[in-house]
Amino acid sequence: MQSSKIELPVRSQEWFIENVRKYQARLRASIRALGVRPEAVDDLAQDVFILAWQKMTDFGTGDFGAWLVQIARRLIANERRKEAGRRRILAGEFTDFMLRSLAEAKEPAEQLAQAEEIGTLQDCLERLPPKGRQMIQWRYFEQLSPGAIASRLDRPSNYVRQSLLRLRRLLLQCVERQSLRQNR
Template sequence: MRSEQQIRFTKLWTEVQPAVAMYVRAIVRDPHATSDIVQNTAVVLLRKFDEWDSSRDYLRWAMGIAKFELLAYHRNSGRDRLVFDESLLDALAESWPSVISEVDHEQSALQDCLETLSPKAREIVNLRYFGGLKVPKIAEQLGLTAGAIRIALMRIRHQLAGCVERRLQVHGGDA
């Protein structure tokens, strides 16, 4: 593979890798298996990069490769009770690019809305969702009761949901 092709592949893969990883993670709950499948997908894409028709959407092509890697994973791990059939994987792979676009808009709106929270509310959100702390630990750390934290989280989630919804409506889904 020529240097220009390697650079082009790297740029394209870097752009679509998060979407491919989210697709795989939505189907395979094991983080180690997800990582392996995404890496295998990247290897196949790299090997077959010369075969990619640049008039085709790269994300859709990558999703097709990821689908085959998922099928191989499920075939090789017969111990799993829940196995998706190929038609479901086809449907998911086909619709995933539009789902990712919608998730990106929602994520952007949520990020904007998080910035509108008060510092205390932002701290509670950070401790709970980014720090992974449970309500009793947050209460202990902030010197509040667990009930106060639960109520605060309920209000914060309600506030964020309303904010995200308004931003998506105002921007027609383009937060």
């Protein structure tokens, strides 16, 4: 008895895994930009890869990363309509807006993910003032909440959140400036 599933050649499986490796960072960042909870991003990204694998025959040629992001948008839009899916989204109105507007907007993670590949984010992190770099270290590398960081600094949580926002802006400006320079 022959399986109804389309049998992909071994080469295609290897190709897919290679592309998971290549595009996973960009996909995860794009999912986060749609307002998905930080802790649910990886879970959704995995779902997207499984769906993509199941629908590989739908992908012809072109930007595989962009195709993955399209799948992610459809998946999140579907989940937005389900009660269970809302748990993975921070705020429905926010995600609705992002889903609507992202059709016209340039995919935010594309350029940034490239920045990872060329190491500009690292350069920019090293340019942060020591205190700012320490705060980023606490927030992302030690995964401390703003409240916990505030406790370490004996400052209010709001101060930490505002500082983190300022630091992210500094990093963003730096990364984009560097990327622009290198693309010239």
